[in-house]
Amino acid sequence: MHSPPWVPTLLYHGPESVRVAKRREVKECVCVEGCPLPVHPVVITSYEVVIRDARVLSQHPWRYVCVDEGHRLKNHKCRLTKSLNTFPPTNRLLLTGTPLQNSLAELWALLNFLMPDIFDSLDVFESWFDVSEMVGERSNQRIIQQEREGQVISTLMKILSPFFLRRMKxxxxxxxxxxxxxxxxxxxTPQQITLYTATLTYDHHLFSTLKNKEEKENVEYDVNGRPKRKNRREVDFSLFLQSGKKAEVEEEEVEEEEEEEKLRDFFRASLREKRECFFSPPAPKTSHVRVKLQNKMMQLRRVVNHPYLVNYPLNEDESLKVDExxxxxxxxxxxxxxxxxxxxxxxxxxxxxxxxxxxxxxxxxxxxxxxxxxxxxxxxxxxxxxxxxxxxxxxxxxxxxxxxxxxxxxxxxxxxxxxxxxxxxxxxxxxxxxxxxxxxxxxxxxxxxxxxxxxxxxxxxxxxxxxxxxxxxxxxxxxxxxxxxxxxxxxxxxxxxxxxxxxxxxxxxxxxx
Structure with a gap:
C-alpha cells in the first residue's frame, strides 16, 4: 500500500505485546508539515487482528473504515462483519472486485455494512428484487419480459448506483x-465409469427400494386420519428364547422350520465373518482407499478428477504405485x-x-x-x-x-x-x-x-x-x-x-x- 508522503501511517500488527505498545500511537496525533492541525495516523491492520482486538479498537473515534477485499463481508453473520459493526459507522468504504458472487443476499450483506439504516432487512431487499427466474436455463427471454413489465434490473441499478464506483480493465x-x-x-476411462456408476447407484438403489416399498404397502387410516396398525405376523422366536417355546402369534402362520433354518444360516455366516476377521492373518494391502459416501457430490468430483483420489494402487511394500x-x-x-x-x-x-x-x-x-x-x-x-x-x-x-x-x-x-x-x-x-x-x-x-x-x-x-x-x-x-x-x-x-x-x-x- 502506497500513501502520499505527508500522510502518517501506522502498521498495527504482530504479537499481542507489540500491539498493546502500539495502541498509544493509534490515539496520538501527529504534526504534519503544511497541515495547520495535528492528525491521527492511518492505521493498517489485518482481518484477524480486527477480530482479536475489536473490543479495544472499536472504542477509538474512527472517521473512516476502509476494508480491502470487501467480499470477505458477504456473510453478514461472520465474525469479521460482527467485529467491524462495533466500530463507529461514520464513513465506510469497501474495495472489492467481486461484490456479487453467488446471490443477492451477499450483495445485501455488503450494502448493510455500508448503510445499515437503509439496507436493514434482507427479506425486504429480496422482495424488491426477485431474480430467481433470471439465472436458470432458458432465462434470457424471461429477463427481457420481466424487465419490460417490472423493470426489476433497471430499478435495482438506480438504487445501487449511488453506492458503486466500478472500474474495469x-x-x-x-x-x-x-x-x-x-x-x-x-x-x-472404464475405471472412472465403474466408480462413478457405483457412487450414483448407491442412492438410486436406496430410492428405488423405498419407492417399491411405498407402492407395495397398502396403508389404511382410521376415522382420525391415523394409519391403522396391522396385526403382527406369526414369527418363530424360539432361537431367542431360552425355553424354546414359540411366542404367541396372531392370524397368519409361517413355516416354522424354514424360518429357523434362515436364522441359523444368518447366525452361522455372521460368526464365520467375525472369526475370519479376528483370527485370519491380514492380507497385504493392494490399494489406498478413500471412500466417504456421506457426501456423494464430493465423491463424484473425486472420481472425475482422478480415480486415485478414491482408490490409489499400492506396490507389494505398500508404497504408492507411481507409474503410467x-x-x-x-x-x-x-x-x-x-x-x-x-x-x-x-x-x-x-x-x-x-x-x-x-x-x-x-x-x-x-x-x-x-x-x-x-x-x-x-x-x-x-x-x-x-x-x-x-x-x-x-x-x-x-x-x-x-x-x-x-x-x-x-x-x-x-x-x-x-x-x-x-x-x-x-x-x-x-x-x-x-x-x-x-x-x-x-x-x-x-x-x-x-x-x-x-x-x-x-x-x-x-x-x-x-x-x-x-x-x-x-x-x-x-x-x-x-x-x-x-x-x-x-x-x-x-x-x-x-x-x-x-x-x-x-x-x-x-x-x-
Missing part, C-alpha cells in the same frame, strides 16, 4: 494483452499429458489450478514421471517465506520453471505470476469468481503475451453441472453489477451470450496444439 489503458478461455471436454497408470486411468490426465507436452514444446509457461491439495499430490506423482517439466507448488501449507521465494524464482528472467501447481483458494489472491501465459483449470469452482481471480494471477499488469485459459471438464458428469451453475452466477453478476441499462433486444441477446463460454473443445486437441 477495459476502462483503463493498461495495455494488457487479450485473454481467451476454451472448454476442453474429456472422456471418462496415473495417466491411463484418468481421462483428464490423458488430455493434460498431451496439453503439457504441446505447451512445453512451444515454450509456454503454465499455471495449473486445482481445488484439492490431494489432487496436487497426484499431479506431483505424475510430474515425477516427466522429470523434464520443472515445476513449483503453492498451497495453504506453504509458509509466507516459501511462497515469496517460489514466486520470485518462477518470475526470474532466466527461470527454467515450466509449471506452477496452485490450489485455487490459496493461490487465487495476492499472487503475481505474470511470467506465465497459460492457465489450466483442472477442476472448476462452484464460485466462478474464484476461477476468475485465479486467471488474473497472470492476466494482469506486466503480462506481455496473450493469455490462454483451458478449463478441463469431464463430459456427462458433475463437472458440467458445476460449470452450468457457475455460468448462472456469472449471469446474475453481469445483469446487476455490470449492466448499466438495457439496450435493444438484439444487443441484449448478444450480451447474454457473453455470459456463456465462448468456445469448447471435444476430446481432440488439434485446435490447441
Amino acid at each position: 477495459k476502462d483503463v489503458n493498461l495495455n494488457i494483452p487479450p485473454k481467451r478461455e476454451l472448454l476442453v471436454y474429456t472422456p471418462m 497408470g496415473i495417466v491411463q486411468s484418468c481421462g483428464k490426465m490423458q488430455v493434460l499429458d498431451q496439453l503439457l507436452e504441446a505447451l512445453y514444446n512451444k515454450g509456454h509457461r503454465v499455471l495449473l489450478f486445482s481445488q484439492m491439495t490431494t489432487l496436487l499430490d497426484i499431479l506431483e506423482d505424475y510430474l515425477s514421471l516427466r522429470p523434464h517439466y520443472r515445476y513449483r507448488r503453492l498451497d495453504g501449507s506453504r509458509s509466507l517465506e516459501e511462497r515469496q521465494s517460489d514466486i520470485r524464482d518462477f518470475n526470474a528472467e532466466h527461470s527454467r520453471d515450466f509449471l506452477f501447481l496452485l490450489s485455487t483458494r490459496a493461490g487465487g489472491l495476492g499472487v503475481n505470476l505474470a511470467s506465465a501465459d497459460t492457465v489450466i483449470i483442472y477442476d472448476s469452482d462452484w464460485n466462478p469468481q474464484c476461477d476468475l481471480q485465479a486467471q488474473d494471477r497472470c492476466h494482469r499488469i506486466g503480462q506481455n503475451n496473450p493469455v490462454l485459459v483451458l478449463r478441463l471438464i469431464t463430459a456427462s458428469s458433475i463437472d458440467e453441472r458445476i460449470v452450468e451453475r457457475a455460468a448462472s452466477k456469472r449471469k446474475l453478476e453481469k445483469l446487476i453489477i455490470q449492466s448499466g441499462k438495457f439496450q435493444a433486444a438484439s444487443q441484449r441477446e448478444r450480451d447474454f451470450k457473453k455470459c456463456s463460454p465462448r468456445r469448447s473443445l471435444p476430446y481432440s486437441l488439434t485446435a490447441v496444439t
